[in-house]
Amino acid sequence: MSSCPGHVTLEPERLPPPVVKGWPLLGSAFPLLRDPLGFLRRAHEEHGDIFMVKAPGMSLVVLAGMEANRFIAERGRECLSSAKFWQGTLDEMDCPHSFIGVDGEVHRFQRALMKPLFARTAFNERISKLAEIFMSEIREGFGKRQLVSPLFRYVVSRQIGGSLQGYLPSAEEVEALMHYQTTAMNVCSLKKWPRFMLKLPKYRRAKRKVQELADRIIRQADHNGDSTGYFQTLREKGQKVKPEWFTPGDLRNHAVISFLAGIDTVGATLSFALLELFKQPEMVRLLRAEVDEVFQRGLPDADALERMEKVNNFVREILRVYPAAFALRRTATRNFDFQGYTVGCGQDIILFITANHTNAAWFKEPDRFDIARYEAPHCEHRVGGAWAPFGRGPHTCIGAGLANILLTLNLSLFLFHTEIIPDCDLSKVSMDYSNPTAGLSKGFAIKFTPRRASS
Incomplete structure (x- = not known):
């Protein structure tokens, strides 16, 4: 739990941030649950870079915009904490030192330990394995109706497990992982669901299966x-040096954290990419021309994937328009001023890190899907703090390098090897916020067939 050393009474003349109007008693609870991204975008447009939202049992200050993102990067370690938001979930998962929910020395030590394991260069020799796993699962699905969300959860989890832990989880284990994470976070951190959900048989079975999975790995x-050096690093450079930060529960969490952190975000972004390709058939032809040119020389390595300008810019634009992790939750560890308002120590905060994604000051005609905005001389995403799909500050996503490889590689494999058509009414496909990260509605379905005889 965060504390507030040096806490002082706020000056009485300081005005609190403006409050977004809501329903009596309920406040903004309904739009926060149903369409949080749209709600935050509308509230930001109306109220500016700092405002307050209220719902039963909670009062949240929202920081948004370029100045907020720079504040997070420059003063986040000093003024903000992850611990309060994550504590309930980490208690439920019995991993009090998980690096996603701790601050200070514990976080810095683990992040420094794990960062090389997730670096893009660490996967250069594993590209063929990632591609093999993806195509193996895709070939199994040729000609069949596929629900997109579970398909991508399964494929991406096996890619992550095979490359990091040397373990390929089953479909049942993947769904258990998702139910375990979604329930624990929605109950214990986001407070969207009542606590009795933790007692239901389905959740208890999922929790037991995930614990067994972690022990098996x-x-x-x-x-x-x-074979991957993952646990060797954790034990020799982590547990032996700081055993108090690597309890049995913490090690279990390390065994599955890459699944929990990557399945939803990478899978959701691939879903968004397919939806946009269905909307823009000309984009398929444009990207496929680049993919064919590169892949006809053989499977590209990580450097060659990074040089695929059009595919990478398409992924960047997907991450801008459809940010799966569009906001972060933090708590103020001290009083601080922001744009003339004082945020008090202990205040719960939403960091709307992707607010700039739809701001015309940084992205010209933000409502238009345009991959050319990332090309020279525009390079709109290179303005510090404007494009932030992987977070900002000390807790910036440690797996961003791996995520970029999986997104670029998997999208390219789809384009090179398959023909994909929707197998649902696309007009009924919408954003879904039932999971901790944004996704698409569960009825989004596709069919794919081999594009080439060699597939």
Whole structure:
């Protein structure tokens, strides 16, 4: 739990941030639950870069815009904490030192330890394995109706597990992971669901299955050798040096955290990409021309994937228009001023890090889908703080490098090897916020067939 050293009474002449009007008693609870991204965008447009939203049992200050993103990067470690928001979930998962929900020395130590494991260069020799796993699962689905969300959750989880932990989870294990994470976060951190959800048989079964999965992954690494070096690093450079930060529960969390952190965001972004390609058939032809030219020389490595300008810019624009992780939750650890308002120590905060994504000051004609905005001389995403799909500050997504590889590689494999058509009414596909990150409605379905005889 964060504390507030040096807390002082706020000056009485300081005005509190403006409050977004809501319903009596309910406040802004309904739009926060149903369409939080749209709600935050509208409120930001109306109230500016700092405002307050209220709902039963909570009062949240929202910081948004360029100045907010720069504040997070420059003063986030000094003024903001992740601990209060994450504490309930980490208690439920029995991993009090998980690096996603701790601050200070504990966070810095673990992040420095794990960052090389998730770096883009660490996966350069694993591209063929990632591609093999993806195509194996795709070939199994040729000609069949596929629900997009579970398909991508399964494929991406096996890519992450195979490349990081040397373990390929089953479809049942993946769905257990998703139910476990979604329920724990919605109950314990986001406070969207009542606590009795933690007692339901479905959740208890999922929790037990995830714990068994974590133990199985750890045993396999200990007994059969750690081919990826993941647990070897955690044990030799982590547990032996700081055993108090690597309890049995913490190690279990390390065994599954890459699944929990990556499945939803990467899978959702791939879903958004397919939806946009269905809307823009000419984009398929444009991207496929680049993909064909590169892939006809063989499977590209990480550097070659990064040089695929059109595909990478398409992914960047998807991340701008459809940010899966569009906001972060923090708590103020001290009083601080922001644009003439004082935020008090202990105040719960929403960091609307992607507010700039639809701001014409940084992205020309933001409502237009345009991959050319990332090309020279525009390079709109390079303005510091404007484009922030992976967060800002000390908790910036550690897996951003891996996410970019998976997004570019998987999208390219789809374009090179398959023909994809929607198998649902696209007019009924909408944003879904039932999971902790944004996604698409569960009825979004596709069919794909081989594009080439060699597929």
